[in-house]
Amino acid sequence: MSSATSEQQSTRIPDEIARAVVLPESYGDETNITYPAFAWLRENMPVGQAFVDGYDPLWLITKFDDIMTVEKNHSLFNAGMNNPILNTQAGDAFLRSLTPDGSTRYLDALPFLDPPEHTQVKAATSNWFVPKNVAKYTERIRAIAREDVEKLLNYDGECDWATDFALYYPLRVILGLFGISQEDLPLMLQLTQDFFGANDPDEKRDDVDVSPETAARQFQAAFADFFAYFDRFTEDRRANPRDDLMSVIANAKVGGEFLPQATVNGSYLQVATAGHDTTSSTISGVAIAMARHPEQWQRVRADHSLIPKLVNEAVRWTSPVKHFMRSASEDTELHGVRIRKGERVMLNYPSGNRDEDYFTDADVFDLDRSPNKHLGFGFGGHMCIGQHIARLEMEILFEELASKIEKIELTGEPKPIKTNFVSSFKSVPVKFTKA
Numbered sequence: 179m180s181s182a183t184s185e186q187q188s189t190r191i192p193d194e195i196a197r198a199v200v201l202p203e204s205y206g207d208e209t210n211i212t213y214p215a216f217a218w219l220r221e222n223m224p225v226g227q228a229f230v231d232g233y234d235p236l237w238l239i240t241k242f243d244d245i246m247t248v249e250k251n252h253s254l255f256n257a258g259m260n261n262p263i264l265n266t267q268a269g270d271a272f273l274r275s276l277t278p279d280g281s282t283r284y285l286d287a288l289p290f291l292d293p294p295e296h297t298q299v300k301a302a303t304s305n306w307f308v309p310k311n312v313a314k315y316t317e318r319i320r321a322i323a324r325e326d327v328e329k330l331l332n333y334d335g336e337c338d339w340a341t342d343f344a345l346y347y348p349l350r351v352i353l354g355l356f357g358i359s360q361e362d363l364p365l366m367l368q369l370t371q372d373f374f375g376a377n378d379p380d381e382k383r384d385d386v387d388v389s390p391e392t393a394a395r396q397f398q399a400a401f402a403d404f405f406a407y408f409d410r411f412t413e414d415r416r417a418n419p420r421d422d423l424m425s426v427i428a429n430a431k432v433g434g435e436f437l438p439q440a441t442v443n444g445s446y447l448q449v450a451t452a453g454h455d456t457t458s459s460t461i462s463g464v465a466i467a468m469a470r471h472p473e474q475w476q477r478v479r480a481d482h483s484l485i486p487k488l489v490n491e492a493v494r495w496t497s498p499v500k501h502f503m504r505s506a507s508e509d510t511e512l513h514g515v516r517i518r519k520g521e522r523v524m525l526n527y528p529s530g531n532r533d534e535d536y537f538t539d540a541d542v543f544d545l546d547r548s549p550n551k552h553l554g555f556g557f558g559g560h561m562c563i564g565q566h567i568a569r570l571e572m573e574i575l576f577e578e579l580a581s582k583i584e585k586i587e588l589t590g591e592p593k594p595i596k597t598n599f600v601s602s603f604k605s606v607p608v609k610f611t612k613a
């Protein structure tokens with residue numbers, strides 16, 4: 179980058195730090211790679227530009243307040259001008275080749291939309307997601323939690339918490355809410371893993387190096403499969419609406435008209451995928467944290483009213499969504515740094531959730547953390563629509579677990595998948611003692 183201007187040089191992030199935040203493989207070791215890089219950035223260059231081979235130049239936003247500023251300003255920081263999910267240049271070029279207008283809007287789902295379209299589409303289903311409505315499903319969710327905890331106990335004290343347990347519960351909950359038969363669970367699981375695991379070589383066949391084009395193709399194939407799967411349900415739910423989320427999405431209307439088919443499919447896909455890996459990662463995060471802090475687990479066991487705090491801290495501490503992207507719709511300034519029209523900013527939620535200005539000893543899981551208003555569900559107009567479902571299903575699960583499991587211990591190092599988008603764990607080996 180010898181051609182960098184002096185302005186670029188003063189805000190140019192050192193290459194090693196830039197790679198630590200941008201590259202998917204860094205997230206295979208957050209403790210030693212990404213979190214130290216975020217801490218360096220917050221201290222030295224809270225708004226700095228990353229130049230990483232194969233990627234567009236990106237402004238990395240790492241302070242809580244700056245992330246909030248971007249999140250609050252929809253019209254200045256656009257979601258849909260460019261891909262709201264970080265991808266390689268080659269991957270984005272491939273996606274652009276698939277869309278009629280050459281944009282990266284390969285999916286008609288909320289994260290890709292801006293107002294007024296975003297506001298209308300979100301409003302069309304948002305009533306279903308409010309706490310009061312979601313609470314109606316408590317007993318249905320509890321039945322799933324009880325079954326899954328029973329299965330966990332059958333492992334007789336030792337299992338992989340991530341792949342034997344945490345992976346299935348949120349998927350079973352979301353399938354139940356959607357109104358999809360549990361028999362389709364393996365299919366949905368595969369599709370979601372294809373969707374989110376596209377950059378992790380370990381998620382592919384052995385010894386195959388994943389090129390950006392392959393990753394993009396895999397991504398595209400995964401959601402084409404989703405669409406084929408869901409198409410058959412929409413007509414049925416319009417003719418025979420039921421008390422399920424698929425009926426809500428299929429029958430949602432803007433200006434008296436059903437949502438376009440692409441938006442209906444995009445919404446199914448968005449909810450089905452966003453609704454489960456995020457939550458299973460957080461459930462694994464709790465197991466890791468409680469193995470490291472057994473005294474906190476004992477307190478939760480003795481007093482179930484601490485469970486909402488446990489869940490909230492788990493979302494902060496795990497921060498399963500690593501980023502969303504925005505693009506400046508005009509020249510602007512953030513934290514005293516000039517950002518030009520069209521430039522892309524990366525909102526680093528895990529960093530905002532470790533910001534020293536808001537969180538003391540932020541690397542430590544702390545049940546008593548208060549206040550604990552974090553960015554794990556984002557903020558502003560795009561804030562997670564499913565957060566109340568996620569909280570409710572996790573609270574129910576840990577109520578069930580707290581009375582059945584006395585102690586959780588790690589028997590090996592947890593292995594996260596290598597992704598810079600939505601994390602999950604390949605493995606969390608544990609031993610547990612039944613109560």
Ligand code: HEM
Pocket residue numbers: 249288289290300352448449450452453454456457460493497498499502527553554555556557558559560561562563564565567568
């Ligand atoms: C622990 C679990 C979860 C976490 C940590 C999480 C996190 C997030 C984050 C960070 C965003 C982006 C917010 C922003 O741009 O400011 C988001 C958006 C979204 N989430 Fe979640 N989520 C979780 C569970 C769920 C569930 C269970 C569902 C659905 C049932 C869901 C559906 C969505 C949707 C549809 C969006 C897009 C909203 C928009 O762009 O307006 N999420 N989530």
